[in-house]
Amino acid sequence: MELGSYLPYLVNRVGQRFIARITPVLNEAGVDVQMWRVLIALYQRGARPVGALADLTSINLSTLSRLIGRMEGKGLVERRRGDDARSVIVGLTAEGRAVTERIIPVAADLETDATDDFSEAELATLRQLLIKLYGGMTEDPADKDDRLAG
Amino acid sequence: MELGSYLPYLVNRVGQRFIARITPVLNEAGVDVQMWRVLIALYQRGARPVGALADLTSINLSTLSRLIGRMEGKGLVERRRGDDARSVIVGLTAEGRAVTERIIPVAADLETDATDDFSEAELATLRQLLIKLYGGMTEDPADKDDRLAG
DNA sequence: TAATATTATTTGCAGATACAAATATCCTCA
DNA sequence: TGAGGATATTTGTATCTGCAAATAATATTA
Numbered sequence: 001m002e003l004g005s006y007l008p009y010l011v012n013r014v015g016q017r018f019i020a021r022i023t024p025v026l027n028e029a030g031v032d033v034q035m036w037r038v039l040i041a042l043y044q045r046g047a048r049p050v051g052a053l054a055d056l057t058s059i060n061l062s063t064l065s066r067l068i069g070r071m072e073g074k075g076l077v078e079r080r081r082g083d084d085a086r087s088v089i090v091g092l093t094a095e096g097r098a099v100t101e102r103i104i105p106v107a108a109d110l111e112t113d114a115t116d117d118f119s120e121a122e123l124a125t126l127r128q129l130l131i132k133l134y135g136g137m138t139e140d141p142a143d144k145d146d147r148l149a150g
Numbered sequence: 151m152e153l154g155s156y157l158p159y160l161v162n163r164v165g166q167r168f169i170a171r172i173t174p175v176l177n178e179a180g181v182d183v184q185m186w187r188v189l190i191a192l193y194q195r196g197a198r199p200v201g202a203l204a205d206l207t208s209i210n211l212s213t214l215s216r217l218i219g220r221m222e223g224k225g226l227v228e229r230r231r232g233d234d235a236r237s238v239i240v241g242l243t244a245e246g247r248a249v250t251e252r253i254i255p256v257a258a259d260l261e262t263d264a265t266d267d268f269s270e271a272e273l274a275t276l277r278q279l280l281i282k283l284y285g286g287m288t289e290d291p292a293d294k295d296d297r298l299a300g
Numbered sequence: 301t302a303a304t305a306t307t308a309t310t311t312g313c314a315g316a317t318a319c320a321a322a323t324a325t326c327c328t329c330a
Numbered sequence: 331t332g333a334g335g336a337t338a339t340t341t342g343t344a345t346c347t348g349c350a351a352a353t354a355a356t357a358t359t360a
Contacts, residue, residue: 003194007261008168010280016208017287020159034316044153046154051338059167063317065340069248070316086325086338111157114287118279123157126279129272130160137167137264184346201308213347215310220346236308236355306357317346327336 007133018110025106029099030074032061034067039076039092039100047091049082071096157283169259175256179249180224184209184217189242197241199232200241210262221246 003009019033028034037057042048044054050068052084054061068090071077076096082089092100153159169183176186187207192198195206201219204211218240221227226246232239242250265273 003190005277006257006276007265007280008172008257009167009190010277011161011168012165014280014284014287015158015162017284020208021287022158032316040153046228049338050340058170060318061338062319062340069340082338084326084338088339092299107156107158114283115157117282117286122279122282125275126235126283127155127157127160129268129276129279130157130164132267132272133264133276134160134164134167136267137164137171145315182346198306200310210348211308212310212349216346219310232308234308234356238309301360303360304358307355309352309354312350314349315347317344318341319332319344322341323339324338325336325338328334330333 002051018114021110023105025110029072029103031076031099031103033050034063035076036103038064038067038071038090039096039103042077042090042092043097043100047089049089051087053090080139107149153260168264171260171264172257175253175260179253181226181253184213185221185226186253188214188217188240189246189253192227192240193247193250197239199237199239201237208222237244251296261275 022036023033025032026032031039034057035058040052041053048056050065052059053059054064054070068077068079072079075093076099077090078093079088079090081087107143118126123149169277172186173183177183177251181189184207187209191203191206198206200215201211203209204214207214211219218227222229225243226249227240229240230242231237241247255281268276
């Protein structure tokens with residue numbers, strides 16, 4: 001195996017660079033990368049039980065529980081009891097939404113900046129292939145048959 | 151901004167899935183994801199001072215220092231003094247190399263598995279675009295002009 | 301060449317993470 | 331309807347992480 005053409009390697013090193021670049025932006029806004037994951041997940045998908053949010057973000061459930069506690073302390077999210085009182089629904093507060101919307105344009109610039117040399121066609125192809133790749137990967141490889149969606 | 155087509159998002163969620171999949175394989179071999187990063191960096195690039203290894207892996211220097219200590223304890227790497235005695239050169243031991251080479255084929259299968267539905271052309275395009283993207287991103291965006299390589 | 305600055309790594313410490321156990325609620329069926 | 335099991339989340343605890351300070355060695359310069 002040639003590591004330089006190994007897909008997980010190629011994907012993760014780009015991902016890490018994106019993270020390295022967005023981190024200062026996030027810190028300025030008083031959040032970290034994990035909180036940002038939660039913010040965009042909630043922003044995109046709406047309020048969710050903790051467990052569903054864990055699936056969505058791939059953050060460990062106990063870690064997420066405490067992370068939500070910290071975000072609650074910052075006024076970014078709020079917890080409420082679900083209809084099923086075992087579950088706790090987490091949703092953005094107005095401030096959480098505002099912070100997210102403040103970061104988004106900076107994040108968008110970051111992408112633009114990184115893809116200076118890309119044609120529109122290349123960019124579209126890259127997006128499409130990444131979506132396809134993700135779609136082809138279930139969380140647990142054993143589930144390959146009953147895959148429904150991301 | 152539509153998050154579903156936001157490149158850092160698309161890249162990182164695929165990267166996370168790869169990590170989720172390789173983790174059990176690594177654990178079986180007694181290493182974690184960070185150790186794996188160090189192993190492949192050393193395997194690919196050869197022995198390096200701690201600082202250079204930190205750059206290569208994007209692992210924080212103090213974290214890396216202690217990580218190397220743990221890996222040393224497992225017999226995977228060894229430290230030796232550099233010509234400049236301020237630096238510490240880290241290199242794979244025979245066992246570290248053996249462990250790395252034992253994991254590599256499993257990691258390769260993981261890629262094959264994830265790209266079942268990809269044509270050779272699509273796979274090649276994806277690789278090429280990821281390499282190009284990485285090349286267009288310096289660690290520090292301010293360095294955009296004096297970029298040399300990854 | 302001795303004092304000071306610079307570079308490379310390690311350690312002190314506070315906070316974050318993940319596994320496993322504990323807690324809280326719901327569902328089933330006798 | 332209430333006992334036992336299933337599901338959802340939180341907490342106990344040991345380990346890992348990263349910032350800043352400490353340590354160690356090399357370069358500079360007066």
